[in-house]
Amino acid sequence: MPTISVVIPSRNDAPMLAACLAALQRQTRRPDEVLVVDNGSTDDTAAVCAAAGVRRLFLSVPGIAGATAAGFDAASGNLLARLDADSVPPPDWVERVERILVAQGPMTAVTGPGDFYGGNRLTRWIGENIYIAGYIHVVGAFLGHPPLFGSNFGMSASMWAQLRPLVHRDLRRVHDDLDLSYQIRPWMSVLYDPTLRVGVSARPFDSWSGLKRRVVMAWQTFDLDFRAESPRARRRARRRARRRAGIAPPDQPAEA
Template structure:
C-alpha cells in the first residue's frame, strides 16, 4: 500500500485549518502523514496543526508557491496529496486518490474539482458553474493536459524532483498549481477525476478586488511560462490527449 502524505500550506487560517484537519480525521483511508506548512503565520496555525497530530514545517518566505514547495520537500510519502486550509475533503477523498493511482499506473498526478461554501448564492454559483469550468477548459487547451487544481490534487512523489527546479517557487505573484502544471513534461500524465471533490470557501469571489487579484496571478503565471515554451510547442509534444479517470490507456501515453 502506498504511503500518502497530505500537504497543506497555511497563512493565518487557523480556524479554517481546524475544519480541514477534522475532515481528514474522518477519512475512510487515513493519511500516513499530514504536513502543515506554516507560512510565517501570526495566528494559532501551528498550534492547531500540532493539536491534530500534523507535522509543522515553517516556511518564512511568504507565498503559496514557496510554502507548497517546502511541504513537498519535507513529505515522506509515495503520494503527495494537496489541500488548501479552506479545503474540506469528502470522507472518501484519500481512498479515491489511492484508487485512481492504482487504476492508472501511468499517471503522475490526479486532480479533481470543488464545490463552494460560504459567501452568497451568486458567488457559489459563479465559482462552481463559471470559474472552475473555465479554468479546466482554457488551461487544459493551453497546457495540452488537465491543469492541477491546488485545493484538490495529488501527485506521485517521484514526479516532484522532475518538476521542482523549474517551478517558480520563490514568486508570490503566480498561482502555484497552474505554475506546477506548466512544469509537467510530455511523458507525465495528468488524470482528471470529476468525482474527486472537496468543498472550498467562496471568499475569492467576495469582492471585485479579490477576484481581480486571482485573475492577475493567472495572467502572470501564464506569461512567465509561455516565455519559456510556446503553447504550440507544448501541444505538438502532447499530440495524444491526456486521460480522464476511468479511461482506458492508449499506446503513446506517458
C-alpha cells in the same frame, strides 16, 4: 504498500485549517502523514496543528508556490496529495486519490473540482460554473491536458522529483497549481475526475479586488512560463511524445 502524505499550505487560516484537519481525521483511509506548511502565520495555526497532531513546517517567506514546493520536498510519502487550508475533503477522498494514483502509474496526476461553501448562492454558482469550470476546460484546452486544481490534487513523489527543478517557487505572485500544470512533461498525464470533489471556501469571490488579484496572478504565471517555454513548442513536444507512445490525444477522466 504505498504511503500517502497530504500537504496543506496555510497562512493565517487557523479556523478553516482546523476544519480541514478534522475532515482528514475522518478519512476511511487515514493519511500516513499530514504536513501543514505554515507560511508565516501570526494567528493560532501552530496551536491548531499541535492539537490535531500533524507535522508543521514553518516557512517565513510568503508565497503559495514556495510553500507548496517546500511541503512536497519535505513530505515522506511516495504519494503526495494537496489540499488548501480551506478545503474540506469528504471521508473517502484520501482513499480515492490513492486508488487512482496506484492504478494509473507514477507519471499520472489526478485532480478534481470543488464545491463552494460560504458566500451566497450567486458567488457559489460563479465559483463552480465559471471559475473552476472555465479553468479546467479553457486552460485545459490550451495546455493539452487538464490543469491541476490546487485545492484538490495528487501525484506520486517520483513525478514531483522530475517537476521540482522546473517550478517557480521563489516568486510570490505565481499560482502554484497553474505553474505546476505548465511544467507537466510530455511523458506525464493529468486525469480529471469530476466526482473527486472537495469543499472549498467561496471567499475569493467576496470582492472584485480578490478576484482581480487571482486573474492578475494567472496572467503573470502564464507570462513567466511562456518566456521559459513557448506554448507552441510545449504542445508540439507533447503531441510527439503521445504519438510515439500510441496514446490518444485527450486525457480521459478517471473512473469514479
